[in-house]
Amino acid sequence: MTATLDIAPDSAPVDLQGRGQPLVDKTFRWILFLCLAVGIVFLAVLLAYVTIKGWPRLTPTLWENMPSLRRPEQAGAQSAITGTLWVIAFTALFALPIGFLGAVYMEEYANPTSRFTRFVEINIQNLAAVPSIVYGILGLAIFARALALGQTVITAGLTLALLVLPVIIVSTREALRAVPQNIRHGSLALGATLWQTTWRQTMPAAVPGMATGTILALSRAIGEAAPLLLLGAVTFISFNPTGPFSAYTTLPIQIFNWTKESREEFQILASATIVLLLVILLAMNAVAILIRNRTQKRW
Amino acid sequence: MSTALAESAAGGLNPLRQTRPRYGEKVIRVILFAAAAVSILTTFGIVISVLIPSLEFFAEIPITEFLFTTTWTPLFANPQYGVLPLIMGTLVITLIAVLIAIPLGLGSAIYLSEYAKPRARKVLKPTLEVLAGIPTVVFGFFALDFITEFVLKPIFPGIQVFNALSAGIVMGIMIIPTIASLSEDAMAAVPGGLRDGAYALGATKRQTALRVVVPAALSGIVAAFVLGISRAIGETMIVTVAAGLQPNPGPNMTLNPLEGMQTMTSYIAAAGAGDVATGSIEYKSIFAVGLLLFIITFFMNMISIRLVRKYRQAYQ
Numbered sequence: 001m002t003a004t005l006d007i008a009p010d011s012a013p014v015d016l017q018g019r020g021q022p023l024v025d026k027t028f029r030w031i032l033f034l035c036l037a038v039g040i041v042f043l044a045v046l047l048a049y050v051t052i053k054g055w056p057r058l059t060p061t062l063w064e065n066m067p068s069l070r071r072p073e074q075a076g077a078q079s080a081i082t083g084t085l086w087v088i089a090f091t092a093l094f095a096l097p098i099g100f101l102g103a104v105y106m107e108e109y110a111n112p113t114s115r116f117t118r119f120v121e122i123n124i125q126n127l128a129a130v131p132s133i134v135y136g137i138l139g140l141a142i143f144a145r146a147l148a149l150g151q152t153v154i155t156a157g158l159t160l161a162l163l164v165l166p167v168i169i170v171s172t173r174e175a176l177r178a179v180p181q182n183i184r185h186g187s188l189a190l191g192a193t194l195w196q197t198t199w200r201q202t203m204p205a206a207v208p209g210m211a212t213g214t215i216l217a218l219s220r221a222i223g224e225a226a227p228l229l230l231l232g233a234v235t236f237i238s239f240n241p242t243g244p245f246s247a248y249t250t251l252p253i254q255i256f257n258w259t260k261e262s263r264e265e266f267q268i269l270a271s272a273t274i275v276l277l278l279v280i281l282l283a284m285n286a287v288a289i290l291i292r293n294r295t296q297k298r299w
Numbered sequence: 300m301s302t303a304l305a306e307s308a309a310g311g312l313n314p315l316r317q318t319r320p321r322y323g324e325k326v327i328r329v330i331l332f333a334a335a336a337v338s339i340l341t342t343f344g345i346v347i348s349v350l351i352p353s354l355e356f357f358a359e360i361p362i363t364e365f366l367f368t369t370t371w372t373p374l375f376a377n378p379q380y381g382v383l384p385l386i387m388g389t390l391v392i393t394l395i396a397v398l399i400a401i402p403l404g405l406g407s408a409i410y411l412s413e414y415a416k417p418r419a420r421k422v423l424k425p426t427l428e429v430l431a432g433i434p435t436v437v438f439g440f441f442a443l444d445f446i447t448e449f450v451l452k453p454i455f456p457g458i459q460v461f462n463a464l465s466a467g468i469v470m471g472i473m474i475i476p477t478i479a480s481l482s483e484d485a486m487a488a489v490p491g492g493l494r495d496g497a498y499a500l501g502a503t504k505r506q507t508a509l510r511v512v513v514p515a516a517l518s519g520i521v522a523a524f525v526l527g528i529s530r531a532i533g534e535t536m537i538v539t540v541a542a543g544l545q546p547n548p549g550p551n552m553t554l555n556p557l558e559g560m561q562t563m564t565s566y567i568a569a570a571g572a573g574d575v576a577t578g579s580i581e582y583k584s585i586f587a588v589g590l591l592l593f594i595i596t597f598f599m600n601m602i603s604i605r606l607v608r609k610y611r612q613a614y615q
Binding site for chain 1: 321323324327328330331332334335336337338339341342344345347348349351352402403404405406407409410411414423425426427429430432433434435436437438439440441443444445472475476479503504505526529530532533534535536539540564567568571572577585586589592593596597600601603604
């Protein structure tokens, strides 16, 4: 307990430019950088591993052939690809109009200070964090059994629509909020009604932001597997869906089914299908970023 | 009610005098309101769909037996319904995930917010966020096929093929972006004046980050932790694929992460994916576990939402 103890590196003098930092500070900076690097290196290893492992099966047979449990070296994922397209089409059909209109209500119409609006806001925030498997329970109890839609494309579409609804509402509201008030005021001052202003001025100006949010929400739905486990997608399906009331499987579920098989051929097949799924998702994300960068308007 | 809303919503911007009634506007308002109300119906639907079968379940199995006994064998010939092994499995895997995600997520957030140059940040942040966009079934496959096989087996030769450790590690990496980006938002909301004040007093960058910025952003950072934990508890595919489908064996429940474990979510997935008859006690057990899961995550989400509001109010 002498006075010299007080001269810890912490209290060493620092020049104004922040150069000549003590060793502790430099080490600290490196530790922080390593924290960030762990996530990024993990991502790189994951992508490299599935690509290398799946490479031998990344051939047209992957999308030309149907799944097969007897001949993994010939099996493909066509029914899963078409199933994903069907399910996502219905997800978009239900989620987009409801999401856009709900967001318009919250942002343009609702009184922001009312208790009801705040209740809806908190409710949406909570829904965004409800575990996806709980949506599967909702879909099972209400869409599949109570409404007797069964384990079909439409049940999956409805369930995933509710799952991504909070994402669409939140991103649409942000897009609407970024439209300057002047545009609304100008339109209203010219005698336009609130809906004419919203439909002809505010919403068109918010389209790029809404598109970005939509793509991100749908890419989440494409990768989602947990709720569909409860909704019949795990059944062995080797045919393409024929309509909204058809049985179906999707890419993440097909990957899950192959992962459960112990033979190495199935693990290779799973890797190849993962690469296919990731390429679709990364392409969608790239489009979203492109839209965002292209249309960043300075008002 | 509706006219009062209209006046306040438009902030007195309505035309001075309405020349003719516009019924279309009213219809549109009702349609928009209905769309917003779907989110409330969703919550209502979730509560109804887990609650009713759960109540039927608890009519047959006493709630005390469900919550406080230690054998979970609903799909066996002599079924027992003590949910504790599932809770233990969930806790063990979540704990591993949290031990990884909290330091790495917070470290990443401090680096991105306080140290990274704007150009580096513009590349690093979206790259880290790609992790959040990877489907969880892919993480599960990677945990089982790579982490267990090539990373953990050489270190722990006795590890089981399905184990809690690989699932926990990968889940931890999965929630890094959640924790990092919410914490970074909170730190970005800390006014620059506080940092300048610290520098003016002679603090180094590290001292400023750790003793000024992090404490000032603490409620937002804790909100990020809580939301990350809530996501870990609710995560299904990673545990279903990589941690196995055996419940954490009762009556002497193991805490050994090298063994397989079943969580609340992976039980729901396993039982729901099988063909259980509607109305049977196995079928209802899915909903009882679902109710428990919903209640736990609901409280965590509410805590997180409250904390975020708190820091927003403090700095805006």
